[in-house]
Amino acid sequence: MFVCLWSPAWRTVADSLAELSPALLTVAPRVVTEERRGGLVWVDARGLDAEHIARSALEVLRGIGLSNVRAAVGETPIVAEIIASGLGTGDWGLGREALSRTEISSAVEGSQPSPQSPVPMSPLVQSLGLLPVSVLEPDPALATLLDGIGVETCGELAALEGESVEIRLGAEGVRLWKLARGEDDRLIFSPMPRELPHASLEWSDYTLTDTERLVFSMNALLGTVCEKLMEHGSLSREMTLDLTLANGATLTNAVRSGRATASRKTWLRLVRTLLERMVLPAGVVGLTLRAATVVTDVGQQGDLFDRGFATAAATEAALASLAEEQGDVVVVPENTAHPLVERRTKWIEQPGTGDGRRATEKPSGRSSPVSQRQPAASTSSQQPAAVSPSPVARRPSPVALAPSPDSSTLTLYLLPTPRAIEARTEERRDHVLPTGYRDGGAWYGILSAAGPDRVSGERWGEAYAREYFRCIVDDGGMVWLYHDARADGWYLHGWWD
Amino acid sequence: MPALSIAALRELIEQRFPDATPANWRAAEPVATGVGPLDRILPGGGLPRGQLTVWTPQGGACSMLRAACRSAVATGERAVWIDTAGTIVGAFWENGPYLVQPKSRQDALKGAEELLRCGGFALVVLDGTEPEGTEMVRLTRAVREGGGAFVAITPNPSLAKLRMESKIIPHSYRWTRGPFDDPVEVREATIRVRARAAGWNAHADITVPVTPHDVRLSLEPGLADRRGLPR
Numbered sequence: 067m068f069v070c071l072w073s074p075a076w077r078t079v080a081d082s083l084a085e086l087s088p089a090l091l092t093v094a095p096r097v098v099t100e101e102r103r104g105g106l107v108w109v110d111a112r113g114l115d116a117e118h119i120a121r122s123a124l125e126v127l128r129g130i131g132l133s134n135v136r137a138a139v140g141e142t143p144i145v146a147e148i149i150a151s152g153l154g155t156g157d158w159g160l161g162r163e164a165l166s167r168t169e170i171s172s173a174v175e176g177s178q179p180s181p182q183s184p185v186p187m188s189p190l191v192q193s194l195g196l197l198p199v200s201v202l203e204p205d206p207a208l209a210t211l212l213d214g215i216g217v218e219t220c221g222e223l224a225a226l227e228g229e230s231v232e233i234r235l236g237a238e239g240v241r242l243w244k245l246a247r248g249e250d251d252r253l254i255f256s257p258m259p260r261e262l263p264h265a266s267l268e269w270s271d272y273t274l275t276d277t278e279r280l281v282f283s284m285n286a287l288l289g290t291v292c293e294k295l296m297e298h299g300s301l302s303r304e305m306t307l308d309l310t311l312a313n314g315a316t317l318t319n320a321v322r323s324g325r326a327t328a329s330r331k332t333w334l335r336l337v338r339t340l341l342e343r344m345v346l347p348a349g350v351v352g353l354t355l356r357a358a359t360v361v362t363d364v365g366q367q368g369d370l371f372d373r374g375f376a377t378a379a380a381t382e383a384a385l386a387s388l389a390e391e392q393g394d395v396v397v398v399p400e401n402t403a404h405p406l407v408e409r410r411t412k413w414i415e416q417p418g419t420g421d422g423r424r425a426t427e428k429p430s431g432r433s434s435p436v437s438q439r440q441p442a443a444s445t446s447s448q449q450p451a452a453v454s455p456s457p458v459a460r461r462p463s464p465v466a467l468a469p470s471p472d473s474s475t476l477t478l479y480l481l482p483t484p485r486a487i488e489a490r491t492e493e494r495r496d497h498v499l500p501t502g503y504r505d506g507g508a509w510y511g512i513l514s515a516a517g518p519d520r521v522s523g524e525r526w527g528e529a530y531a532r533e534y535f536r537c538i539v540d541d542g543g544m545v546w547l548y549h550d551a552r553a554d555g556w557y558l559h560g561w562w563d
Numbered sequence: 564m565p566a567l568s569i570a571a572l573r574e575l576i577e578q579r580f581p582d583a584t585p586a587n588w589r590a591a592e593p594v595a596t597g598v599g600p601l602d603r604i605l606p607g608g609g610l611p612r613g614q615l616t617v618w619t620p621q622g623g624a625c626s627m628l629r630a631a632c633r634s635a636v637a638t639g640e641r642a643v644w645i646d647t648a649g650t651i652v653g654a655f656w657e658n659g660p661y662l663v664q665p666k667s668r669q670d671a672l673k674g675a676e677e678l679l680r681c682g683g684f685a686l687v688v689l690d691g692t693e694p695e696g697t698e699m700v701r702l703t704r705a706v707r708e709g710g711g712a713f714v715a716i717t718p719n720p721s722l723a724k725l726r727m728e729s730k731i732i733p734h735s736y737r738w739t740r741g742p743f744d745d746p747v748e749v750r751e752a753t754i755r756v757r758a759r760a761a762g763w764n765a766h767a768d769i770t771v772p773v774t775p776h777d778v779r780l781s782l783e784p785g786l787a788d789r790r791g792l793p794r
Contacts, residue, residue, distance in 0.1 A: 377641075377681070377682055378683070380681045381641060381681055381683025381684065383681065384678055384681035385678075387677060388663070388678070391670075391673070392665055392666065392670045392674060393666070395670070396662070397662055397663075397664055398656075398658060399653025399654070399656050401654050407654065410653065411653025411654060412653075473597050473598065473630045473633055473634065474596075474598050474601075474626045474627050474629065474769070474771050475626055475630075475773065475774045476731075476749075476771055476772070476773040476774065477625065477626060477629070477652070478655060478774065479650040481650065482648065482649045482650070513733060513734070514736075514738075514746060516738070516746040516747060516748070516749070538733065538736055539733075540733060541733065542622065542730055542731035543621055543731060544736070544749065544752070544773075561621070562773060563621055563624060563625040
């Protein structure tokens with residue numbers, strides 16, 4: 067049911083109708099105002115006792131000094147507004163329905179001395195009967211046209227066939243035709259914007275600057291927000307983090323995930339990365355976390371014939387868990403043209419969830435006990451400074467052609483730190499050629515060696531001068547040795563595998 | 564009729580039924596490596612899913628397995644290479660398979676277990692870490708759960724369904740010679756690969772090219788850099 071309020075004296079108590087909304091919101095959940103017909107106020111009574119709402123609204127308006135107000139209750143907005151605005155008085159001439167209309171008319175007339183009484187609407191009304199077309203506020207051109215074809219009342223307009231109205235009078239004519247029939251599908255009250263999950267925390271006795279403590283607090287807020295997301299079956303793609311500072315300022319940051327998710331672990335990792343990169347001008351005294359972009363979890367759409375499709379979510383979860391526990395371990399190379407191969411590559415985290423790339427230069431040397439030519443696993447002395455966003459489990463794109471049978475190649479592998487070895491050499495005209503080397507207590511004979519490939523540089527800094535040799539060892543492997551011309555030492559740098 | 568020896572009988576069966584594979588290999592489609600001669604010697608035509616494969620280090624193992632990773636990606640699946648020792652050279656890494664560089668042996672094993680268990684990877688290769696004892700058991704369980712193929716590059720063959728060995732034949736290298744007939748660049752080499760499993764033993768010689776690299780500063784890539792260095 068729609069409750070419509072109208073008064074010829076709105077402006078006596080308020081400059082605009084919107085100023086009446088706060089008072090009316092005490093009796094109704096929603097209030098909408100329109101400037102049409104001299105000012106209409108709609109009160110949302112859907113699912114409620116409309117007559118009670120209307121009477122309460124009249125009481126409220128009387129309380130603020132508005133006594134001359136008409137309230138109408140109707141099943142459709144057009145009926146309610148016509149009656150409230152006083153245009154629907156008199157016999158509407160609806161035949162069988164006229165009886166109920168007469169009652170209503172009586173009610174309306176009877177309400178003249180006390181215009182605050184709500185006017186109920188009969189559900190049997192099927193058109194607006196004898197009311198003139200002008201109550202529908204037609205377009206002037208259309209009004210002229212209707213007058214020209216002899217349509218004067220809403221009943222006459224409603225009696226026409228819809229198809230002929232559409233052909234002769236167009237879209238506006240159809241709109242009027244529907245209103246004349248009492249069909250009004252206007253959305254007086256637009257859908258309520260959903261309140262997105264949010265959580266906040268404030269404190270006053272101290273300020274926080276330590277990242278770990280902030281992350282700890284954020285963990286609690288994320289738990290609340292993610293729980294609310296999951297309750298609604300939603301996923302979030304972006305969250306907004308507001309940090310209230312002790313100096314009164316508020317830092318607002320957006321945290322984005324490449325894939326919509328409600329996983330607290332994933333969001334915690336993203337938030338941690340953000341906080342660790344942030345420079346705070348003052349201590350933090352409050353945190354607010356809001357889900358900014360929320361989507362419904364409808365499942366992933368994709369190609370059924372994509373073999374990796376069904377496992378994308380599981381893969382991403384595994385990679386995300388890996389990144390959270392171990393840091394930025396899923397990496398891609400960023401290569402330069404440095405003459406030294408071990409300095410050509412900067413390993414960066416696999417691009418993924420929206421925070422973009424963050425370069426984490428892997429240490430070129432690790433202290434690692436190695437056996438023969440195969441270095442063992444080592445413990446890095448440098449830990450990455452931050453937990454990185456989870457890489458997205460991208461869907462690999464199938465290649466149309468099958469891979470070539472020659473897709474395997476022997477490729478160079480490098481020791482993290484070149485290993486000092488002892489070498490036997492033969493003199494050549496301007497260099498020495500290795501003929502064997504000892505590594506880890508065992509001697510390896512070199513069947514043939516190609517080189518030297520000389521590289522030198524950085525005389526102003528960490529100077530290097532190396533002579534590289536590709537050597538075929540007697541067990542069939544190919545190793546990469548170099549002679550350090552400055553230190554006059556031999557090193558095993560890598561091998562082909 | 565003279566009794567046939569087992570070896571002769573096996574040879575006869577291989578001749579009569581060249582495509583026969585052990586019954587336990589037929590459970591799931593194996594992961595093809597994309598290297599024709601290698602797939603032909605693998606039971607089922609590829610690396611077995613849901614089971615552990617062990618490949619002894621060196622001898623061209625990485626070249627075959629990286630080809631297998633690329634093949635898995637090319638067919639629309641995922642592959643991951645766990646490089647514990649950090650020996651992968653970025654300049655020669657082709658994007659496609661995921662590359663994980665854990666910081667410790669424990670991290671490598673935990674990561675491998677997690678990635679195997681998730682079931683999202685058709686092929687997981689663990690390089691630079693040699694699982695032992697219960698670690699191997701856990702990985703075997705994880706790979707069975709996940710259903711992908713798992714290859715550990717380690718000399719320890721325990722619990723492995725398929726054992727692979729490869730060796731580069733020492734005198735099989737083919738060189739590009741310089742103008743003075745000195746070896747300048749290695750073009751290709753031949754790898755002998757052997758695959759062993761219960762009721763299966765096959766080998767093949769596979770010739771593979773060698774990825775060139777260039778650290779020289781000379782203008783002519785084909786010439787050795789003979790400039791002197793300060794000593």
